Amino acid sequence: MMVRQGDLLIVKVNELPEGCTKQNHRILAEGEATGHMHELDSGELYEKDGTLFFRVPEDQKTTLKHQEHGPITFETGVYRVIRQREYEPRGWRRVAD
16 A cells, blocks of 8 residues: 655555654654644554654554645554655755645
């Protein structure tokens, strides 16, 4: 499974990588221009080496919400969050949402 919301690409993975750190929030990204945020309404968020992952517990669902994009619901599983980048003449930069 692979879905996109704004500048985030979310891919289902088999498991959390070893050494992940559980986060005490559910914000996947904050908008750089508007202050809006991509936020989960439930589940567990983890980070490893600057990459975010989230887990939806067994028999549950979570919804990713953002003020400017339609909500996306995720089933039980583990997901990797990828901030998309784009190339410009000065080099690579993160896509601004």
